[in-house]
Amino acid sequence: MAKSDIKKTTASKRPEDPGRRDFIVIATNAMAGLGAAAVAWPLIDQMNPAADTLALANIEVDVSKIAEGQSITVKWRGKPVFIRHRTEDEIARASATDMSDLRDPESDQARAEKADYLVLVGVCTHLGCVPLGQKTGEVRGEYDGWFCPCHGSHYDTSGRIRKGPAPTNLEVPPYTFLSDSVIRIG
Amino acid sequence: MSAEKFQNPVVRWIDHRLPIFSMLDHEKYDYPVPKNLNYMWNFGVLAGLSLAIMIITGIVLAMSYTAHVDYAFEAVERIMRDVNHGWMIRYIHMNAASFFFIVVYIHIFRGLYYGSYKAPRELLWILGVVIFLLMMATAFMGYVLPWGQMSFWGATVITNLFSAIPVVGDSIVTLLWGGFSVDNPTLNRFFSLHYLMPFVIAGVVVLHIIALHRFGSNNPIGIDASGPQDTISFHPYYTMKDMVGIAVFLLLLAIAVFFFPNAMGHPDNYIPANPLQTPAHIVPEWYFLPFYAILRAVPDKLGGVLLMFGAIAVLFVLPWLDRSPVRSARFRPLFRIFFWLLLIDAVALGYLGGKPAEGIYVVLSRIATAWYFLHFLVILPLLSVFETTKPLPKSISEPVLSRSKSANAPLGAGLEPAE
Amino acid sequence: MIRYLIVFALSLFLIGPALAAGGAVELTKRDWSFNGPFGTFDKAAMQRGFQVYREVCAGCHSMKYIAFRNFADLGYNESEIKALAAEYEVEDGPNDDGEMFIRAGIPADRMPSPYPNDNAARAGNGGALPPDLSLIAKARANGPDYLYSLLVGYKDAPSDTSVPDGMYYNNAYSGNLIAMPQPLYGDDVTYADGTTASIEVMSADLTQFLMWAAEPKLEARKRIGVAVVFFLSVFVILSILAKRRVWADVH
Numbered sequence: 062m063a064k065s066d067i068k069k070t071t072a073s074k075r076p077e078d079p080g081r082r083d084f085i086v087i088a089t090n091a092m093a094g095l096g097a098a099a100v101a102w103p104l105i106d107q108m109n110p111a112a113d114t115l116a117l118a119n120i121e122v123d124v125s126k127i128a129e130g131q132s133i134t135v136k137w138r139g140k141p142v143f144i145r146h147r148t149e150d151e152i153a154r155a156s157a158t159d160m161s162d163l164r165d166p167e168s169d170q171a172r173a174e175k176a177d178y179l180v181l182v183g184v185c186t187h188l189g190c191v192p193l194g195q196k197t198g199e200v201r202g203e204y205d206g207w208f209c210p211c212h213g214s215h216y217d218t219s220g221r222i223r224k225g226p227a228p229t230n231l232e233v234p235p236y237t238f239l240s241d242s243v244i245r246i247g
Numbered sequence: 248m249s250a251e252k253f254q255n256p257v258v259r260w261i262d263h264r265l266p267i268f269s270m271l272d273h274e275k276y277d278y279p280v281p282k283n284l285n286y287m288w289n290f291g292v293l294a295g296l297s298l299a300i301m302i303i304t305g306i307v308l309a310m311s312y313t314a315h316v317d318y319a320f321e322a323v324e325r326i327m328r329d330v331n332h333g334w335m336i337r338y339i340h341m342n343a344a345s346f347f348f349i350v351v352y353i354h355i356f357r358g359l360y361y362g363s364y365k366a367p368r369e370l371l372w373i374l375g376v377v378i379f380l381l382m383m384a385t386a387f388m389g390y391v392l393p394w395g396q397m398s399f400w401g402a403t404v405i406t407n408l409f410s411a412i413p414v415v416g417d418s419i420v421t422l423l424w425g426g427f428s429v430d431n432p433t434l435n436r437f438f439s440l441h442y443l444m445p446f447v448i449a450g451v452v453v454l455h456i457i458a459l460h461r462f463g464s465n466n467p468i469g470i471d472a473s474g475p476q477d478t479i480s481f482h483p484y485y486t487m488k489d490m491v492g493i494a495v496f497l498l499l500l501a502i503a504v505f506f507f508p509n510a511m512g513h514p515d516n517y518i519p520a521n522p523l524q525t526p527a528h529i530v531p532e533w534y535f536l537p538f539y540a541i542l543r544a545v546p547d548k549l550g551g552v553l554l555m556f557g558a559i560a561v562l563f564v565l566p567w568l569d570r571s572p573v574r575s576a577r578f579r580p581l582f583r584i585f586f587w588l589l590l591i592d593a594v595a596l597g598y599l600g601g602k603p604a605e606g607i608y609v610v611l612s613r614i615a616t617a618w619y620f621l622h623f624l625v626i627l628p629l630l631s632v633f634e635t636t637k638p639l640p641k642s643i644s645e646p647v648l649s650r651s652k653s654a655n656a657p658l659g660a661g662l663e664p665a666e
Numbered sequence: 667m668i669r670y671l672i673v674f675a676l677s678l679f680l681i682g683p684a685l686a687a688g689g690a691v692e693l694t695k696r697d698w699s700f701n702g703p704f705g706t707f708d709k710a711a712m713q714r715g716f717q718v719y720r721e722v723c724a725g726c727h728s729m730k731y732i733a734f735r736n737f738a739d740l741g742y743n744e745s746e747i748k749a750l751a752a753e754y755e756v757e758d759g760p761n762d763d764g765e766m767f768i769r770a771g772i773p774a775d776r777m778p779s780p781y782p783n784d785n786a787a788r789a790g791n792g793g794a795l796p797p798d799l800s801l802i803a804k805a806r807a808n809g810p811d812y813l814y815s816l817l818v819g820y821k822d823a824p825s826d827t828s829v830p831d832g833m834y835y836n837n838a839y840s841g842n843l844i845a846m847p848q849p850l851y852g853d854d855v856t857y858a859d860g861t862t863a864s865i866e867v868m869s870a871d872l873t874q875f876l877m878w879a880a881e882p883k884l885e886a887r888k889r890i891g892v893a894v895v896f897f898l899s900v901f902v903i904l905s906i907l908a909k910r911r912v913w914a915d916v917h
Contacts, residue, residue, distance in 0.1 A: 086483075103335055106332055107311070107330050107336060108310065111325065111333070112328070112331075113325065113329040114329075
């Protein structure tokens with residue numbers, strides 16, 4: 062059978078699509094579209110954090126064992142969280158800072174629920190490195206807070222950006238004191 | 248010719264440079280399809296749909312899967328318990344695999360019944376058998392990934408088939424394993440290949456479709472279309488008819504996924520793989536059972552393996568075994584009887600493959616295996632010579648017109664007349 | 667072909683179960699609340715079942731894939747789960763000194779296993795490994811009925827059967843000789859809600875709990891399934907009507 066013969070004849074006789082204006086045909090096609098869209102959602106939503114990931118989205122930390130002047134780092138949502146038990150001197154310096162000196166003005170009271178404990182997400186706001194200054198003996202930068210070695214950002218004792226390329230202060234994660242010694246982050 | 252076809256200026260601009268819309272348009276309207284295709288011709292599209300479902304859900308599952316013997320089972324459980332909608336996606340992947348095989352088996356038997364493998368469609372048929380082989384390899388490797396007991400022991404048994412090859416068999420098996428037993432390297436390479444093969448299948452499917460469009464679809468009568476009165480355009484007629492098939496397919500798949508998700512699986516695969524303990528009664532997935540029965544029917548190791556692969560190899564040469572010039576079984580009364588016997592034989596093999604290899608089951612497996620090969624190697628060649636076929640109609644339109652009254656009966660439209 | 671194929675498929679469905687049947691043991695079939703297309707779990711039964719697991723089974727059987735947070739499905743609220751988790755000890759670490767330490771559990775933790783590894787479990791049970799129970803209801807054919815039948819299936823061995831040391835006679839177990847001693851006798855636990863702790867009630871409650879553990883998404887699955895099947899049924903009917911409309915002019 063020569064295929065080209067059929068082609069010539071049928072091509073000239075293109076049918077008027079009988080379904081174009083028919084309600085039932087339109088409804089069927091609409092349902093097919095709706096179904097496809099509904100199926101897309103689970104396939105996309107599966108990329109969102111799973112239940113076991115969400116279960117670790119908030120953690121509880123006992124801060125009573127941190128000696129004054131010491132810091133601890135805990136992991137929260139895959140990122141380091143700095144908790145520093147600040148000395149009187151550090152608190153005094155943080156709250157005495159003049160707002161006009163700050164690139165991203167924020168008072169120390171607004172950043173620490175209890176002045177003794179400063180809780181920060183330990184990720185430099187410049188390009189995501191982890192700043193130094195947690196362990197005794199580490200470089201703390203010119204403002205005695207934290208220093209990011211990647212591109213030289215200096216943070217003060219309230220975690221605010223003072224010098225270097227970072228645009229904003231170190232982020233304060235959402236947290237609450239469940240008791241005097243336990244905080245819940247997240 | 249394409250320029251005035253499209254109203255939308257963007258479509259026209261693109262089509263002038265990249266004529267994809269012309270191509271689609273051509274397939275939709277200019278590709279002549281016999282007007283008498285029945286619902287058996289839905290299964291090609293359904294197989295394509297199954298492949299698409301498998302690829303999409305598979306890519307999504309791979310986002311949460313870990314191919315390591317220590318974590319694979321747990322990763323699958325995490326998908327089932329913690330990943331958003333993970334249980335649904337995995338159950339779809341599991342059950343759509345079975346549905347893929349159901350659809351393809353019907354597609355194959357449709358081809359057997361209506362003689363779709365005959366000239367000039369031999370390559371079309373052979374490409375189909377290639378797809379079937381690739382599917383079996385893909386399904387086998389996919390079943391290993393959850394790393395349950397059946398995964399592990401299925402992998403062990405099937406890879407050991409290659410040890411039957413004389414001289415180099417053991418070396419080949421070691422090569423497949425990447426070690427001295429099925430272990431982490433095996434799992435990793437199976438995952439890699441399981442991800443790759445569906446795209447290879449998709450490539451062969453494209454060839455399959457190119458070969459199909461060379462001469463167009465066969466039809467229930469098996470004679471070529473003689474002119475425009477015998478054909479209709481693919482769209483909207485067959486797109487709409489395929490929609491019915493897709494709707495029914497999805498409904499059945501949904502019933503399986505949401506209400507009987509594990510019915511076609513095996514409970515032992517919910518036990519983590521244990522290389523030191525074989526389950527009491529191991530069976531492959533149901534779609535391999537007929538071949539498994541052939542394997543076990545032969546008391547010789549190499550012979551069993553050869554016969555099992557021979558069962559598929561015989562399909563490759565089928566167009567040259569059945570030399571009858573008449574395609575459709577409608578006009579071949581004897582062939583028709585043997586067709587149904589073959590189907591019963593295949594189902595019997597499937598049943599026997601799931602039974603323990605002892606007693607009466609072994610005897611029956613041997614009879615069924617013998618019949619399978621007898622059908623292809625002896626009966627079909629003899630039938631092509633000795634069978635008296637019924638007279639063929641002059642054209643597709645002739646019998647269609649003669650029954651146009653009954654074809655309009657409710658829901659009866661699309662079913663062919665009694666045979 | 668289609669007609670014969672349909673007849674063929676139907677006859678397979680009819681004779682299929684007959685051929686598949688003939689298992690070695692008879693299971694007690696129960697009408698579980700989670701059966702059927704609208705099935706749901708019985709929360710009260712699951713809580714009781716969990717109590718049986720904790721007080722009877724947990725000494726030998728782990729449930730590794732269950733986290734404390736999952737018990738929200740049983741109807742416990744956040745603070746109850748927190749308190750429950752805190753009753754367990756979990757190994758964590760290493761700490762800054764490089765040592766593993768024991769802390770109280772939190773809801774995100776998985777249930778701790780009674781043995782540190784499979785070998786220890788075998789050694790503690792005369793060579794038999796008590797299987798993990800997280801998936802047991804799916805890892806056995808006819809899971810729930812099997813588990814129930816097994817739990818109530820301890821009987822005196824018939825006189826012609828000799829039971830070796832360390833083995834026990836059970837009706838539902840394949841081969842009838844099981845290494846697990848009878849776990850439930852009745853009144854093994856005291857239910858807080860006052861339910862009589864007969865062996866049947868405890869076995870059913872435990873089965874309910876284990877089915878949930880194996881298939882925690884069962885309720886969501888059936889709920890979504892009913893909606894999907896309804897949607898697709900309408901779609902099937904519509905597409906048949908649409909197909910007939912489109913094909914009306916083909917002769």
